[in-house]
Amino acid sequence: DAGVTQSPTHLIKTRGQQVTLRCSPISGHKSVSWYQQVLGQGPQFIFQYYEKEERGRGNFPDRFSARQFPNYSSELNVNALLLGDSALYLCASSLPGRASTGELFFGEGSRLTVL
Amino acid sequence: AQSVTQLDSQVPVFEEAPVELRCNYSSSVSVYLFWYVQYPNQGLQLLLKYLSGSTLVESINGFEAEFNKSQTSFHLRKPSVHISDTAEYFCAANLGGGSEKLVFGKGTKLTVNP
Numbered sequence: 001d002a003g004v005t006q007s008p009t010h011l012i013k014t015r016g017q018q019v020t021l022r023c024s025p026i027s028g029h030k031s032v033s034w035y036q037q038v039l040g041q042g043p044q045f046i047f048q049y050y051e052k053e054e055r056g057r058g059n060f061p062d063r064f065s066a067r068q069f070p071n072y073s074s075e076l077n078v079n080a081l082l083l084g085d086s087a088l089y090l091c092a093s094s095l096p097g098r099a100s101t102g103e104l105f106f107g108e109g110s111r112l113t114v115l
Numbered sequence: 116a117q118s119v120t121q122l123d124s125q126v127p128v129f130e131e132a133p134v135e136l137r138c139n140y141s142s143s144v145s146v147y148l149f150w151y152v153q154y155p156n157q158g159l160q161l162l163l164k165y166l167s168g169s170t171l172v173e174s175i176n177g178f179e180a181e182f183n184k185s186q187t188s189f190h191l192r193k194p195s196v197h198i199s200d201t202a203e204y205f206c207a208a209n210l211g212g213g214s215e216k217l218v219f220g221k222g223t224k225l226t227v228n229p
Contacts, residue, residue: 042219106158
């Protein structure tokens with residue numbers, strides 16, 4: 001069975017540009033969460049989406065946005081990139097209500113470098 | 116603010132030695148606690164979790180963690196480590212209230228040397 005897939009795996013952008021990261025959840029999982037993992041830090045919660053609706057948002061500026069599609073895949077958009085946005089962006093999927101009990105399945109991440 | 120603290124950023128040990136990775140959390144409400152493992156170039160995987168009941172929880176590969184409410188700790192232990200246990204370990208908490216957000220510690224890099 002396919003796990004959570006993310007694309008692209010690596011990308012390099014320059015300051016001020018915009019980036020879109022994509023995530024396909026495990027089949028049957030309707031909830032998708034996004035986390036940012038800066039080098040040397042633990043993952044930080046950005047968003048959770050369930051049934052195409054935002055169900056939670058972390059302490060990130062409005063430059064960060066996301067959406068979920070009818071097939072439950074998701075995109076994370078970051079506008080006006082800053083150097084500090086360089087990080088590994090992790091997508092995780094779960095069955096409804098299971099994220100709170102830790103049953104998150106993570107993808108391998110998209111590593112964004114901002115120059 | 117609620118937080119999860121991992122006291123050691125790096126822990127080097129020799130193969131077959133015991134190890135303890137420390138985790139403390141701050142919360143005034145009931146929490147769910149987790150340990151995740153991240154092998155090089157892979158995503159995070161759930162290692163074990165405490166939701167309720169027995170305060171000692173075990174994983175299938177020999178790790179165990181004990182929930183200590185009075186000390187607000189959830190330390191991870193293994194009596195004898197293998198080279199293959201080399202990875203980064205993250206302690207995390209869900210602070211309830213209907214949120215599905217997990218709060219992670221900064222991680223502990225466990226390196227098992229031959």
